[in-house]
Amino acid sequence: MELNERKKKILEVIIRDYINTAEPVGSRTLSKRCNLGISPATIRNEMADLEDLGYLVQPHTSSGRIPTQKAYRYYVDEIMEIRKLEKMIRTDIHRGFLNTTTELGSTMDHTARVLSQLTNYTAVVLAPRVTNFNCRNVQIVSLIKNRVLMVVVTNEGMAKNIEVALSQDVDNALALKLSNVINGFLKNTNLSDLSSELVDRIQEMTPEESKLIHEIIPHLKKVLLDEDSEVHSTGLTNLFNYPEFSDVNKIKQLINLVQEKQVLSEMMTNNNGNQVIRIKIGSENDNENLKDFSIITSTYELDGEMMGAFGVIGPTRMNYDNVSSVLNYIRNELNLHISNLLMK
Amino acid sequence: MELNERKKKILEVIIRDYINTAEPVGSRTLSKRCNLGISPATIRNEMADLEDLGYLVQPHTSSGRIPTQKAYRYYVDEIMEIRKLEKMIRTDIHRGFLNTTTELGSTMDHTARVLSQLTNYTAVVLAPRVTNFNCRNVQIVSLIKNRVLMVVVTNEGMAKNIEVALSQDVDNALALKLSNVINGFLKNTNLSDLSSELVDRIQEMTPEESKLIHEIIPHLKKVLLDEDSEVHSTGLTNLFNYPEFSDVNKIKQLINLVQEKQVLSEMMTNNNGNQVIRIKIGSENDNENLKDFSIITSTYELDGEMMGAFGVIGPTRMNYDNVSSVLNYIRNELNLHISNLLMK
DNA sequence: TGTTAGCACTCAGTTATTGCGAGTGCTAAT
DNA sequence: ATTAGCACTCGCAATAACTGAGTGCTAACA
Numbered sequence: 001m002e003l004n005e006r007k008k009k010i011l012e013v014i015i016r017d018y019i020n021t022a023e024p025v026g027s028r029t030l031s032k033r034c035n036l037g038i039s040p041a042t043i044r045n046e047m048a049d050l051e052d053l054g055y056l057v058q059p060h061t062s063s064g065r066i067p068t069q070k071a072y073r074y075y076v077d078e079i080m081e082i083r084k085l086e087k088m089i090r091t092d093i094h095r096g097f098l099n100t101t102t103e104l105g106s107t108m109d110h111t112a113r114v115l116s117q118l119t120n121y122t123a124v125v126l127a128p129r130v131t132n133f134n135c136r137n138v139q140i141v142s143l144i145k146n147r148v149l150m151v152v153v154t155n156e157g158m159a160k161n162i163e164v165a166l167s168q169d170v171d172n173a174l175a176l177k178l179s180n181v182i183n184g185f186l187k188n189t190n191l192s193d194l195s196s197e198l199v200d201r202i203q204e205m206t207p208e209e210s211k212l213i214h215e216i217i218p219h220l221k222k223v224l225l226d227e228d229s230e231v232h233s234t235g236l237t238n239l240f241n242y243p244e245f246s247d248v249n250k251i252k253q254l255i256n257l258v259q260e261k262q263v264l265s266e267m268m269t270n271n272n273g274n275q276v277i278r279i280k281i282g283s284e285n286d287n288e289n290l291k292d293f294s295i296i297t298s299t300y301e302l303d304g305e306m307m308g309a310f311g312v313i314g315p316t317r318m319n320y321d322n323v324s325s326v327l328n329y330i331r332n333e334l335n336l337h338i339s340n341l342l343m344k
Numbered sequence: 345m346e347l348n349e350r351k352k353k354i355l356e357v358i359i360r361d362y363i364n365t366a367e368p369v370g371s372r373t374l375s376k377r378c379n380l381g382i383s384p385a386t387i388r389n390e391m392a393d394l395e396d397l398g399y400l401v402q403p404h405t406s407s408g409r410i411p412t413q414k415a416y417r418y419y420v421d422e423i424m425e426i427r428k429l430e431k432m433i434r435t436d437i438h439r440g441f442l443n444t445t446t447e448l449g450s451t452m453d454h455t456a457r458v459l460s461q462l463t464n465y466t467a468v469v470l471a472p473r474v475t476n477f478n479c480r481n482v483q484i485v486s487l488i489k490n491r492v493l494m495v496v497v498t499n500e501g502m503a504k505n506i507e508v509a510l511s512q513d514v515d516n517a518l519a520l521k522l523s524n525v526i527n528g529f530l531k532n533t534n535l536s537d538l539s540s541e542l543v544d545r546i547q548e549m550t551p552e553e554s555k556l557i558h559e560i561i562p563h564l565k566k567v568l569l570d571e572d573s574e575v576h577s578t579g580l581t582n583l584f585n586y587p588e589f590s591d592v593n594k595i596k597q598l599i600n601l602v603q604e605k606q607v608l609s610e611m612m613t614n615n616n617g618n619q620v621i622r623i624k625i626g627s628e629n630d631n632e633n634l635k636d637f638s639i640i641t642s643t644y645e646l647d648g649e650m651m652g653a654f655g656v657i658g659p660t661r662m663n664y665d666n667v668s669s670v671l672n673y674i675r676n677e678l679n680l681h682i683s684n685l686l687m688k
Numbered sequence: 689t690g691t692t693a694g695c696a697c698t699c700a701g702t703t704a705t706t707g708c709g710a711g712t713g714c715t716a717a718t
Numbered sequence: 719a720t721t722a723g724c725a726c727t728c729g730c731a732a733t734a735a736c737t738g739a740g741t742g743c744t745a746a747c748a
Binding site for chain 1: 446447448449481483485486487488489491493495497500501502503505506507508509516527580581584589590592595596599600603685686
Binding site: 691693699700702704706710716 | 719720721722723724726728729730731732733734735737738739740741742743745746748
């Protein structure tokens with residue numbers, strides 16, 4: 001069902017108004033705001049039609065109308081367009097990225113902060129997943145007694161590490177030897193292909209060393225698969241200023257959501273439509289805690305390979321065009337910055 | 345001004361009651377609850393006295409009384425005692441610690457979770473500060489181009505790391521060499537005493553290597569000083585169930601507080617009184633965001649040296665005795681667990 | 689036939705009024 | 719010193735009346 005131009009225009013104005021004010025929009029207010037030169041009565045007729053079509057609802061008889069989820073979807077798909085950000089804002093963002101330190105983690109923090117500042121919603125940023133990348137280098141660092149730190153470095157120069165306890169004590173010398181053995185393997189083999197049989201073929205190891213290597217390998221593989229560790233979020237309290245969040249239960253929902261890093265991570269990286277900017281409105285979200293929110297996400301890449309995701313969580317009456325524009329620009333900046341940081 | 349036994353008893357019952365119900369306590373209710381066999385009228389007289397002395401206030405004429413901050417302080421200092429936890433709870437906690445993995449970080453997470461579960465308030469745990477400890481071992485790991493990961497290991501086997509960019513490219517071999525040089529220094533010198541002059545005395549380095557070492561040392565020192573990184577908190581939403589937190593502004597305050605890891609860290613480690621369990625009530629807290637809360641903290645040690653802190657944040661009508669008892673027991677468990685993990 | 693003015697109607701939210709009840713302070717009797 | 723009794727206070731819940739922004743419908747109009 002296609003809407004005629006006037007209906008489309010009216011719907012647009014209602015949505016814009018409601019996004020700004022969070023108040024139901026009435027026909028009189030509307031006729032003043034949009035300069036179509038039509039009277040409240042006419043608008044009422046049109047609004048009644050739009051209600052029949054499922055784009056508007058009345059919270060109660062005798063109040064103005066508010067947009068439905070379907071209306072937001074229509075707005076996002078058919079009406080709004082992703083604008084270019086103002087020059088001043090663009091250069092601000094650009095300079096900000098130049099000033100971040102060379103550490104990847106702080107770039108992520110910075111991104112989250114900028115996002116939440118520019119949008120006034122809650123920002124979430126996923127640090128690069130090492131999962132998809134190959135491991136170039138492993139360092140075993142002796143800690144104390146049988147405990148070691150394993151550092152895994154990918155081809156792109158990203159590092160992750162975990163502490164583990166092994167079955168025997170490991171001193172500096174042994175740690176170095178173990179590192180060398182494993183790095184020897186990695187010259188020819190992917191970490192994920194590293195099997196017990198391969199290890200057993202190497203002769204010049206004592207039984208103890210061989211045993212340790214066998215213990216270490218599964219841990220290394222686990223490091224690469226570990227997902228939830230690096231979720232940065234900011235601006236939680238931004239949302240509290242919006243009237244729909246005066247309810248403590250909604251706040252609880254939001255906090256629970258942000259704390260479930262695993263879920264957040266899956267949700268944001270699962271890009272079925274292959275779109276650059278993905279918008280999920282209200283109940284379009286699978287996650288129960290997100291049913292009352294909208295989330296807009298995007299991804300950043302290195303060498304065409306998806307590395308991570310970032311996005312913004314807000315009320316369903318979110319400022320979709322502004323947020324999309326911001327995400328779009330940040331995405332470019334981030335891609336640029338990351339490839340500077342990691343390119344061979 | 346000392347209180348006589350009866351006043352003391354009455355004050356105790358009022359505080360206990362108010363902690364449970366968050367409702368002002370009246371004389372009639374009170375006379376039923378405490379079996380001193382005195383009538384409401386007498387109690388009213390005593391309550392009037394207690395009000396004059398500053399221990400009670402009436403939210404409005406003609407309502408019951410609620411304890412003041414002074415009353416809580418009196419209760420904490422003079423009335424309550426730290427009980428031993430029930431056997432069952434004790435063994436539960438103990439088993440929980442045995443089951444945590446060997447990684448320090450997960451022990452901290454576990455501690456926070458247990459604390460918030462047992463108290464129903466918000467728990468905060470500071471991971472060990474490396475600041476006070478000496479560095480035994482440094483590993484420079486080549487990442488990509490001029491970027492390296494620096495891993496610092498203390499004598500006790502705790503590890504910290506940062507990524508930095510150096511002025512020249514560093515490959516695996518160079519990284520190893522740099523590590524060896526620095527570790528050579530550390531055999532005889534504390535990291536904090538490592539100066540440029542010392543470095544210059546070593547002959548067998550190329551000018552480039554020497555330059556890199558000079559760049560690296562300040563970074564290493566900074567790693568040890570970095571404080572805010574490891575603050576674990578849980579149970580934020582626990583507090584939302586208490587009636588005093590139906591106000592969104594208070595929630596905001598709390599969230600801001602928990603996010604300011606630096607502040608939290610300073611506040612919790614600054615132990616002027618040298619007490620095992622430290623209780624700060626309402627405005628006794630220096631931090632503006634904490635003025636409406638109470639916080640109870642304790643510390644854990646290794647070899648008599650303070651390593652970190654943990655504690656609980658809640659309303660001023662906090663269940664002081666229960667929380668103190670829990671902290672007291674967890675402290676012992678944590679000390680035990682950590683020394684098992686790190687003892688040479 | 690589409691648009692608009694006019695009018696009766698709806699209903700959330702605010703204000704004013706009232707009554708209730710838990711609590712107090714004071715006084716006089718025990 | 720303690721307590722029973724009583725008048726008084728005051729927050730709070732319930733009720734009623736009022737307001738105003740908004741609607742749907744009808745009839746008139748271009």
